[in-house]
Amino acid sequence: MQPDANAPLHRLARVAAHLNPQMEEGAPALRPAACRAKGGAPGFKVAILGAAGGIGQPLSMLMKMNPLVSVLHLYDVVNTPGVTADVSHMDTGAVVRGFLGAQQLDAALTGMDLVIIPAGLPRKPGMTRDDLFNKNAGIVRTLCEGVARCCPDAIVNLISNPVNSTVPIAAEVFKKAGTYNPKRLLGVTILDVVRANTFVAEVLGVNPRDVSVPVVGGHAGVTILPLLSQVTPPSSFTQEEIKYLTNRIQNGGTEVVEAKAGAGSATLSMAFAAAKFGDACLRAMRGDAGIVECSYVASEVTELPFFATKVRLGRAGAEEILPLGPLNEFERVGLEAAKKELSESIQKGIAFVNK
Ligand SMILES: NC(=O)C1=CN([C@@H]2O[C@H](COP(=O)(O)OP(=O)(O)OC[C@H]3O[C@@H](n4cnc5c(N)ncnc54)[C@H](O)[C@@H]3O)[C@@H](O)[C@H]2O)C=CC1
Numbered sequence: 001m002q003p004d005a006n007a008p009l010h011r012l013a014r015v016a017a018h019l020n021p022q023m024e025e026g027a028p029a030l031r032p033a034a035c036r037a038k039g040g041a042p043g044f045k046v047a048i049l050g051a052a053g054g055i056g057q058p059l060s061m062l063m064k065m066n067p068l069v070s071v072l073h074l075y076d077v078v079n080t081p082g083v084t085a086d087v088s089h090m091d092t093g094a095v096v097r098g099f100l101g102a103q104q105l106d107a108a109l110t111g112m113d114l115v116i117i118p119a120g121l122p123r124k125p126g127m128t129r130d131d132l133f134n135k136n137a138g139i140v141r142t143l144c145e146g147v148a149r150c151c152p153d154a155i156v157n158l159i160s161n162p163v164n165s166t167v168p169i170a171a172e173v174f175k176k177a178g179t180y181n182p183k184r185l186l187g188v189t190i191l192d193v194v195r196a197n198t199f200v201a202e203v204l205g206v207n208p209r210d211v212s213v214p215v216v217g218g219h220a221g222v223t224i225l226p227l228l229s230q231v232t233p234p235s236s237f238t239q240e241e242i243k244y245l246t247n248r249i250q251n252g253g254t255e256v257v258e259a260k261a262g263a264g265s266a267t268l269s270m271a272f273a274a275a276k277f278g279d280a281c282l283r284a285m286r287g288d289a290g291i292v293e294c295s296y297v298a299s300e301v302t303e304l305p306f307f308a309t310k311v312r313l314g315r316a317g318a319e320e321i322l323p324l325g326p327l328n329e330f331e332r333v334g335l336e337a338a339k340k341e342l343s344e345s346i347q348k349g350i351a352f353v354n355k
């Protein structure tokens with residue numbers, strides 16, 4: 001006789017199996033995916049690597065709220081059981097599963113459509129993003145090797161700093177594994193856009209939701225180049241305003257690092273920005289048209305192999321890299337300074353994987 005699928009004890013066993021994947025062994029019929037009303041909803045499978053961190057925790061919450069997410073895998077080397085239990089109680093559709101430590105990385109990544117990576121050390125006052133290279137380069141390499149092994153077709157949103165170097169690192173890892181598709185590797189620079197929209201709106205006295213500022217180049221100091229001549233709605237600024245806004249946007253990260261005084265860097269605004277970017281990727285993957293965001297990607301817009309500009313997102317990732325558009329003299333000077341620093345950061349990333 002078949003077991004009664006509606007028997008209360010059987011249902012509880014299935015819920016327990018969902019909470020504790022160890023139970024799956026020897027009890028294949030009780031897999032989490034078989035849970036009633038769990039995992040069956042249409043949507044995308046998303047993994048967050050570094051999910052227990054300052055960015056990872058609020059980002060996990062925001063992705064659990066996203067109706068396009070059906071399965072959410074939370075991976076970290078510490079504390080994922082607690083974060084997973086906590087986030088999993090939110091009454092939204094996504095099934096949440098936690099994965100702890102290197103031996104569970106492959107399980108965390110298998111079958112994922114989108115992998116968001118905020119793993120790695122944050123800055124303390126007095127540090128540059130490049131000072132994080134020695135620790136974070138290895139972390140990003142290991143995680144991207146996992147992506148190449150377990151979900152080579154996933155779109156990757158890379159947050160870990162220094163982004164100007166970690167994206168080239170990821171590209172080299174994927175090239176070595178034979179899985180590299182430049183459209184699927186997106187460096188997350190949207191926080192610069194989020195800040196630029198906020199600071200420009202303050203100066204203009206309008207709602208930041210109504211402002212859009214393209215920010216190009218990269219994600220560190222002078223490589224962050226806001227194009228104030230291309231703000232929408234079209235707006236004019238005095239020379240003094242341009243200098244103030246450019247400086248504030250370029251140093252937005254440092255402003256937070258100093259205000260946090262040793263307790264880390266931007267986490268909440270970054271989680272907000274990453275959730276916005278992740279949602280844009282998911283909508284594009286669903287087939288929505290006309291989705292354009294700034295991102296640091298493989299690019300032919302300049303002579304550098306990577307550069308952040310507006311990109312049109314589609315089912316395959318960054319389907320079109322949009323041109324810089326007309327720059328004024330101030331922006332042309334800024335572009336040269338950005339390219340000089342970016343070139344060194346890119347070379348450093350490539351050399352790290354090939355040494
Ligand atoms: N792209 C951007 O705009 C921004 C990037 N960041 C960068 O994001 C990164 C994370 O920042 P926070 O969350 O504030 O740091 P955090 O230290 O609070 O969290 C980092 C998390 O990564 C985890 N982790 C370390 N090694 C790992 C590994 N091998 N595998 C998986 N997880 C690992 C840690 O256990 C920790 O939970 C930093 O590198 C930071 O500079 C921060 C803000 C903005």
Ligand SMILES: O=C([O-])CC(=O)C(=O)O
Pocket residue numbers: 122123129161191252253254256257265266
């Ligand atoms: O400034 C940092 O170190 C973190 C970061 O990238 C940002 O907030 O833009």
